[in-house]
Amino acid sequence: MRIGILGGGQLARMMSLAAYPLNIQTRIYEPAPESCAAQVTERIQGEYDDFRALFQFIQGCDSVTYEFENVPIETARWINERVPVYPPPEALRVSQDRIIEKTFLQDLGIRTPAFRAINSRADYDRAIQELGFPFVLKTTRFGYDGKGQMVVKSLEDQEKAWILLGGRPLILEQFVPFDSEYSIIAVRDRSLAIRTYDLIENQHREGILRRSVCPSSASETQKRLARKAAAAVMEKLDYVGVLTIEFFGIGEDLWANEMAPRVHNSGHWTINAAVTSQFENHMRAVAGLDLGSTELLKPVRMLNCIGRMPDRQKICADGWTKYHDYGKSSRAGRKVGHLTLMHSDSIAADSLEELFWKEMADSD
Amino acid sequence: MRIGILGGGQLARMMSLAAYPLNIQTRIYEPAPESCAAQVTERIQGEYDDFRALFQFIQGCDSVTYEFENVPIETARWINERVPVYPPPEALRVSQDRIIEKTFLQDLGIRTPAFRAINSRADYDRAIQELGFPFVLKTTRFGYDGKGQMVVKSLEDQEKAWILLGGRPLILEQFVPFDSEYSIIAVRDRSLAIRTYDLIENQHREGILRRSVCPSSASETQKRLARKAAAAVMEKLDYVGVLTIEFFGIGEDLWANEMAPRVHNSGHWTINAAVTSQFENHMRAVAGLDLGSTELLKPVRMLNCIGRMPDRQKICADGWTKYHDYGKSSRAGRKVGHLTLMHSDSIAADSLEELFWKEMADSD
Known part of the structure; x- marks a missing residue:
C-alpha cells in the first residue's frame, strides 16, 4: 500500500517514519528543492498547479493526504477525483480562511473570540468601534507561526497595523486575555470511530509554539468541551485523519482559536509517550485501518527547537530526552526539531529544560 | 554523521529508522539483492570479500557496526583499520564459534552447560560417554534459528545426528532441562557507561524465538546474575554497543546459552515500550553519544511473525498492538515481522494472542 503526502516537511517525514512498520510506503510531493x-x-518535485507532475505523483497511490492546510483546494479536489484525499478537501477549504473557519466553528456551537471580516478601511474603523482595543488583526489566509498578524493595543498601533496588513482580506479578532492555551488532537477512521489524545497545554512566544505539556492543567469540563468540539467538527466534515483544534482557556471556559486539518506540532510527544503516535494514527486512518490506542504512557513535555538544534551531546547526556532533529538547515525562526522530555523526576526535567533554554538563548 | 551497517535485514532496518531522529544517516552493506x-x-551491494565495494561503503562513514555475528572477521578487521568498528571485531571472533564462546564465558566465571569440542568420531563417542544422553549436537559456526543443531536423546538419534552433522567442527552440549529461558540486553557507550534492559523471558519453538515477555518471572538473584554476566563480557571485550546474552533459568540459577554481539530479536518490544529502544541505544553508543534510559514504560509481550505476516486489519483492530512488518517477502521459517502487545488489560492481550496464533497456525 502507498500513501501520497502533499508537502515534504517534518510532518511528512514523521508520517513516513511511522508508516514503515505498518508496511505502508509513502511518497511525498514538494515544490521546494530542499x-x-x-x-x-521517495518524492516527486513539482508545483501545486503542475498537473503533469501531480498525475505522476498519484500513480500507484491508494490514498493521498497532506501535511499542511495551505495546499491549494483545486489541487486537492483534482486529486480527490482520481484517488481519495483524506482529510476531505472541504476541511482544507474551511481551515484556509479564518473567517470561514470561525464561522464554521460558531455554527457548530463552539465558542470563539468575537471577530469581524475586514475588506476596507471602513470595515476596519467600524470593527474597532464595535470590538474595541485590544484586538488582533490577521490576514484571513496563509498565516502560520505568528506570520501575518499583529496585536493592536492603542490608536497608534491601529495605524501601524493597517499600514502593515491593510489591502488584503483581514480578520479583526477580539483579543482574549486567556489563562492558558490548549490543543486537542483527535483522529477519526474510515469506519467513523474517533479517538482523542489527552488535552495538551501549550506555550507560544512570538506566535510560535515553544512548549507543550501533557497531561494539561485543564479541568474535566474543559477536556470534555474539547472532545465535544473535535467530534462535532469531524462529524460535520465527514472527516478522516487527524484533526487539531487550538483553544484558549478562560477560567473554566474553552474558546476555539483555530483548527488544523492535520497532525500538529503540539502532538509530537505522542511519538515517544503514547501507545500510538499521531503520525501512525493518521496513517492508519488514511490507510483504512482501525485506530491505535491514544493512551499516554508517561507525563511528558515537548520543547520546540527554533532556528537551530541544541548541542546533541549535551541534550542526550541525561538519557531521558528524546532528540528529534528533522535534518533541516538552520535558519532564524524555523522549526528544525523538537525534544521530548521523558523524565520520571520533574526536577531533573526542569534542569534539562533550563539547559535547553540556555543553549537556545542566542539562536532566535 | 553517518554510520555504516554490515547486513541489510530487519535489524539494520530498525537501526536506520531509530537513527533518523538523531540526525544520524545510515548506509547498509548487503550482498543479497533483496x-x-x-x-x-541507502545501500551498497557487495560480497563481504569485495574490498573494492567495501572501500566505497566506508567512504564518509564515521563508524561501522553490524547486524549479525557471521560477518567475516577479516572484513571487520579490514574496516576497523580504516574506520572504527563497534562492537569490536574481537566480539565477532568470540561469538562466531560456540567452543570459543562457551570457553570465554566460563573463563569469566559465567556458568554454561557442559560441552565438548567434536572434531572426529572418536571425540563424539568419548563425549557421549562423558556427558551422556540427552545432549545437543551443534555445528560450532553459522548456526541460527535452530539451524545446524539436533537434540539427541537415544543411541538411535546418536547415529542420525552424526550422519546429519558429522564431518564439520561440532560442539556437543549437555542438554539442560531448563525451567525458563531469558535474555539480557545490555549496552555500553564509548565512555564505558553501561545500561541494561529488564530481563526478558523467551519462548522458542523449533529453535526459533516465538514470544518474549517483559518483565520476566525471573528472581532478583537471576536478574543480578544476568547484569553481572553482561558487564563482565563487555569489560573483557572493550565492548561498545548492544550485547545480548541468552540464558537458561534452572531453579534459582542462570546458565548462559549463547551471546550475540548485536541488537536482538528478544528486545524488539523496546521500540514501543522502553524510553529508548535497543536500536537507538546501539546507534547512540556507536555514534559516541551517551545512552538513553532503558526504563520499561509498560509491561509488554512481543510475538514473532514467522513465515508470513498475520492479517493487518485484524491485528490492528483492538488498537493496542504495534504491528511491525519488515517489508520482506513471505517464506516458511523466515522472520518477517513482529507484534508488540501494549494492552493494559492482560485478558485482552491473551485474546489478541489467541487470534494471532490462530491466524498463523497454517503458516509455518
Whole structure:
C-alpha cells in the first residue's frame, strides 16, 4: 500500500517514519528543492498547479493526504477525483480562511473570540468601534507561526497595523486575555470511530509554539468541551485523519482559536509517550485501518527547537530526552526539531529544560 | 554523521529508522539483492570479500557496526583499520564459534552447560560417554534459528545426528532441562557507561524465538546474575554497543546459552515500550553519544511473525498492538515481522494472542 503526502516537511517525514512498520510506503510531493521528508522516502518535485507532475505523483497511490492546510483546494479536489484525499478537501477549504473557519466553528456551537471580516478601511474603523482595543488583526489566509498578524493595543498601533496588513482580506479578532492555551488532537477512521489524545497545554512566544505539556492543567469540563468540539467538527466534515483544534482557556471556559486539518506540532510527544503516535494514527486512518490506542504512557513535555538544534551531546547526556532533529538547515525562526522530555523526576526535567533554554538563548 | 551497517535485514532496518531522529544517516552493506533495510536507507551491494565495494561503503562513514555475528572477521578487521568498528571485531571472533564462546564465558566465571569440542568420531563417542544422553549436537559456526543443531536423546538419534552433522567442527552440549529461558540486553557507550534492559523471558519453538515477555518471572538473584554476566563480557571485550546474552533459568540459577554481539530479536518490544529502544541505544553508543534510559514504560509481550505476516486489519483492530512488518517477502521459517502487545488489560492481550496464533497456525 502507498500513501501520497502533499508537502515534504517534518510532518511528512514523521508520517513516513511511522508508516514503515505498518508496511505502508509513502511518497511525498514538494515544490521546494530542499525537503527533509525526501531524506526518508521517495518524492516527486513539482508545483501545486503542475498537473503533469501531480498525475505522476498519484500513480500507484491508494490514498493521498497532506501535511499542511495551505495546499491549494483545486489541487486537492483534482486529486480527490482520481484517488481519495483524506482529510476531505472541504476541511482544507474551511481551515484556509479564518473567517470561514470561525464561522464554521460558531455554527457548530463552539465558542470563539468575537471577530469581524475586514475588506476596507471602513470595515476596519467600524470593527474597532464595535470590538474595541485590544484586538488582533490577521490576514484571513496563509498565516502560520505568528506570520501575518499583529496585536493592536492603542490608536497608534491601529495605524501601524493597517499600514502593515491593510489591502488584503483581514480578520479583526477580539483579543482574549486567556489563562492558558490548549490543543486537542483527535483522529477519526474510515469506519467513523474517533479517538482523542489527552488535552495538551501549550506555550507560544512570538506566535510560535515553544512548549507543550501533557497531561494539561485543564479541568474535566474543559477536556470534555474539547472532545465535544473535535467530534462535532469531524462529524460535520465527514472527516478522516487527524484533526487539531487550538483553544484558549478562560477560567473554566474553552474558546476555539483555530483548527488544523492535520497532525500538529503540539502532538509530537505522542511519538515517544503514547501507545500510538499521531503520525501512525493518521496513517492508519488514511490507510483504512482501525485506530491505535491514544493512551499516554508517561507525563511528558515537548520543547520546540527554533532556528537551530541544541548541542546533541549535551541534550542526550541525561538519557531521558528524546532528540528529534528533522535534518533541516538552520535558519532564524524555523522549526528544525523538537525534544521530548521523558523524565520520571520533574526536577531533573526542569534542569534539562533550563539547559535547553540556555543553549537556545542566542539562536532566535 | 553517518554510520555504516554490515547486513541489510530487519535489524539494520530498525537501526536506520531509530537513527533518523538523531540526525544520524545510515548506509547498509548487503550482498543479497533483496534487502528490507534498503527500503529505508541507502545501500551498497557487495560480497563481504569485495574490498573494492567495501572501500566505497566506508567512504564518509564515521563508524561501522553490524547486524549479525557471521560477518567475516577479516572484513571487520579490514574496516576497523580504516574506520572504527563497534562492537569490536574481537566480539565477532568470540561469538562466531560456540567452543570459543562457551570457553570465554566460563573463563569469566559465567556458568554454561557442559560441552565438548567434536572434531572426529572418536571425540563424539568419548563425549557421549562423558556427558551422556540427552545432549545437543551443534555445528560450532553459522548456526541460527535452530539451524545446524539436533537434540539427541537415544543411541538411535546418536547415529542420525552424526550422519546429519558429522564431518564439520561440532560442539556437543549437555542438554539442560531448563525451567525458563531469558535474555539480557545490555549496552555500553564509548565512555564505558553501561545500561541494561529488564530481563526478558523467551519462548522458542523449533529453535526459533516465538514470544518474549517483559518483565520476566525471573528472581532478583537471576536478574543480578544476568547484569553481572553482561558487564563482565563487555569489560573483557572493550565492548561498545548492544550485547545480548541468552540464558537458561534452572531453579534459582542462570546458565548462559549463547551471546550475540548485536541488537536482538528478544528486545524488539523496546521500540514501543522502553524510553529508548535497543536500536537507538546501539546507534547512540556507536555514534559516541551517551545512552538513553532503558526504563520499561509498560509491561509488554512481543510475538514473532514467522513465515508470513498475520492479517493487518485484524491485528490492528483492538488498537493496542504495534504491528511491525519488515517489508520482506513471505517464506516458511523466515522472520518477517513482529507484534508488540501494549494492552493494559492482560485478558485482552491473551485474546489478541489467541487470534494471532490462530491466524498463523497454517503458516509455518
